[in-house]
Amino acid sequence: MKHKELRQKVCETNRLLPKLDLAIFTWGNVSEADREAGVFAIKPSGVAYDKLEPNDIVVVSLETGETVAGKLKPSRDTATHLVLYQKFANIGGIVHTHSPWAVSWAQAERALPAYSTSHADYFYGNVPCTRKLTDQELKEAYEKNTGLVIVETFEKNQIDPDAVPAVLVAGHGPFIWGPDSMKAVENARVLEECCKMAYRAEVINPEISGIEQSLLDEHYFHKHGKYAGYGQ
Ligand SMILES: [Zn+2]
16 A cells, blocks of 8 residues: 555544544544555654544655655654554554543443443454553553553453454553544444443342353454354
8 A cells, every 4th residue: 555545544534533433533543554564653742533634644664664755743642552453463553542431441440341242243352451660660651561461361351353353551541453544433332332341230230240252252253254164
């Protein structure tokens, strides 16, 4: 994909955030990688979604995070996106927002349990919540260490980032990914909806235990061709 097409697509997927009620003001950013070209494109810092143009999108190196094309400053979260692209080899698009339902779970420092088939269609198991960053990690390299604490959460809990394409960062909010930025936005919208429904379910019945593994398998594997045949 040429820079031009990549920037057009990333402009479009960023502009979806307010339309899908995932971001107010500039509370979110979307990026997409072109791994062959060794770059990813990301929203610039501080530009309102309705003013965003393809030329505003910043193209940065997947190796160093330095700007390759674009006049504006890349989003403050660029270093987090960079770590995720570097450590999660198959992902091609990332979304970060402060969408209220997902942030509620992140603030509560709780993983989102798999309570429904809507969840199981997109996330194969709980969506994990990270630990908090230490003061040292915050001071030293906040955005980069946010990425590293996400990777640590997946490694420690042996979660496959391709099967659970989202995380809640404690006290902050969600990062969601997918094969490209459009799919990542879809996953972000579904996560928000699942966070809302899970909260309500717990209010209605605090004893709730979540769906059975067999129902989770049935839904996840039915939807995800690459795992078709697993667990049956
Ligand atoms: Zn944030």
